[in-house]
Amino acid sequence: MSLFPTLMTGPGPEAIRPCPILFRAARGLTLVPGQGIVHDFGLLILGQRILAAGPHAEVLARIPMCAPVGLGQVEPRDLGEVTLAPGLINAHAHLEMSHLKGRTASGQGFLAWIKSLVAQPLYQAEPAAMDAAIAQMQASGTVLVADIATRNAGLAAERLAASGLWFLSFHEAIGQGKPPAALPPQPGGRGRAAWAGHALYSTSGQVLARAKAVSNAAGLPFSLHLAEHDDEVSILDHGGGPFAEMLAARGIMKHFDAPGKSPVAHADSLGLLDGKTLCVHCVKVGDEDINILARCKAPVCLCPRSNEHIGVGRAPWEKLMEAGITLCLGTDSLASNQDLDLWAEVRFVKERFQGPLGLTRAVALVTREAARALGVGTDFGTLEPGKIAAFSVMPEDLFNLFERADHAVAS
Ligand SMILES: [Zn+2]
Structure with missing residues (x-):
């Protein structure tokens, strides 16, 4: 159950703006247990909720199943070489x-x-x-x-x-x-x-x-x-x-x-x-x-x-x-x-x-x-369907700090 009653009452922003947005980023950290870095990441949102998250191609394929409008009405937004994480x-x-x-x-x-x-x-x-x-x-x-x-x-x-x-x-x-x-x-x-x-x-x-x-x-x-x-x-x-x-x-x-x-x-x-x-x-x-x-x-x-x-x-x-x-x-x-x-x-x-x-x-x-x-x-806390559509971008130098450390362990 949500701790925030405002999430469950009244029309959400999706009532005003029914167009889903598909974000694309070089990498995504969904924080779903067991899931590591997702390369070529896609995040589909509608209003304040996430509809789908995962590899961009898979999210694209899921649009007919989870979005209330056709593919043509989904607004694409490419964020480029960044790492997305939950808010x-x-x-x-x-x-x-x-x-x-x-x-x-x-x-x-x-x-x-x-x-x-x-x-x-x-x-x-x-x-x-x-x-x-x-x-x-x-x-x-x-x-x-x-x-x-x-x-x-x-x-x-x-x-x-x-x-x-x-x-x-x-x-x-x-x-x-x-x-x-x-x-x-x-x-x-x-x-x-x-x-x-x-x-x-x-x-x-x-x-x-x-x-x-x-x-x-x-x-x-x-x-x-x-x-x-x-x-x-x-x-x-x-x-x-x-x-x-x-x-x-x-x-x-x-x-x-x-x-x-x-x-x-x-x-x-x-x-x-x-x-x-x-x-x-x-x-x-x-x-x-x-x-x-x-x-x-x-x-x-x-x-x-x-x-x-x-x-x-x-x-x-x-x-x-x-x-x-x-x-x-x-x-x-x-x-x-x-x-x-x-x-x-x-x-x-x-x-x-x-x-x-x-x-x-x-x-x-x-x-x-x-x-x-x-x-x-x-x-x-995670980027997965049903959660609030709020994400952050991890600073690249911090991402690289972890990557270097992992590489040092692996080699
Ligand atoms: Zn204190």
């Missing part, structure tokens, strides 16, 4: 912080970064900066974003709705206030509103559990920053320390009782982990934590360049992947990243991954796996 999904962003680009500490750890962050006009979101950030996402092939907002969810959703992007507008619960009783107000455009929890050290277990329960009852994903940095690990293990003091000074979790557990174990004990909780970061996870995540089937969103910018280390990508955990990528915000380009995130991982990381497995992190993680796999 990209950014599984973690904070558009409300777009005005803070280049204004935070880098490489000095979480405490230094958060201090530099709260010294800024953190919640004075700037619509123009948000629009520029959205435009950058769209220009690099992003079609859906999971956006987190603490104070400016309405504004972010308004800017996203105006952009035409698909989006999940996560309202972030933080602190020890009143737990949410219902879903946030639903946005316009191509969006759904849902709940996120900030983190285990900043938000009470009661608030997190309630936000999670409301999300589950509505069939919506829930998002939680989890195991991002050493200060989080120590505050949950034994409490105290400069980070706890900083939180208390800001009136956050003044009476926090350290559970004496790892972040992942504590999230599990609060009943927060299941297939619909997107665990964001998971940098500080040991083998037992990875076992818990795998057992709970909790998807993990990695934000590799944000982790590097802040200086918290890097998640054990290889072990998380080996454990069969659904993995996806997020850019995080411009307060901890230089841009919101998911291809740059893929490149960062590819260049540092220990061991082989194939092209489709890597692209799945920003397409098929991300769609699964957010519960939008019915509509997004």
Whole structure:
């Protein structure tokens, strides 16, 4: 079932423009399991849906079976020497912080970064900066974003709705206030509103559990920053320390009782982990934590360049992947990243991954796996009939980086 009700009601663009379009490209990555690179790729779309995808000659032959008009009325569009991939999904962003680009500490750890962050006009979101950030996402092939907002969810959703992007507008619960009783107000455009929890050290277990329960009852994903940095690990293990003091000074979790557990174990004990909780970061996870995540089937969103910018280390990508955990990528915000380009995130991982990381497995992190993680796999994540007609073009130099690596393995 689609997470986006607007997809199922009202006339789609095909009612206005009944002419299918047949795209042709040198290569296509459908991300359909088991399918590799399709050479001389064809993608037939009608309105906002894909009718057929595969080798161009096969798609051409299928037109009489799947298109409502004759071959003569299909509009051909040759995209040339490019590699098409499904539209990209950014599984973690904070558009409300777009005005803070280049204004935070880098490489000095979480405490230094958060201090530099709260010294800024953190919640004075700037619509123009948000629009520029959205435009950058769209220009690099992003079609859906999971956006987190603490104070400016309405504004972010308004800017996203105006952009035409698909989006999940996560309202972030933080602190020890009143737990949410219902879903946030639903946005316009191509969006759904849902709940996120900030983190285990900043938000009470009661608030997190309630936000999670409301999300589950509505069939919506829930998002939680989890195991991002050493200060989080120590505050949950034994409490105290400069980070706890900083939180208390800001009136956050003044009476926090350290559970004496790892972040992942504590999230599990609060009943927060299941297939619909997107665990964001998971940098500080040991083998037992990875076992818990795998057992709970909790998807993990990695934000590799944000982790590097802040200086918290890097998640054990290889072990998380080996454990069969659904993995996806997020850019995080411009307060901890230089841009919101998911291809740059893929490149960062590819260049540092220990061991082989194939092209489709890597692209799945920003397409098929991300769609699964957010519960939008019915509509997004692969190029196949019935899915939303949204695709991206993989940068050639990135494609070549994978090709060279594969060639080096083969030879
Ligand atoms: Zn975040």
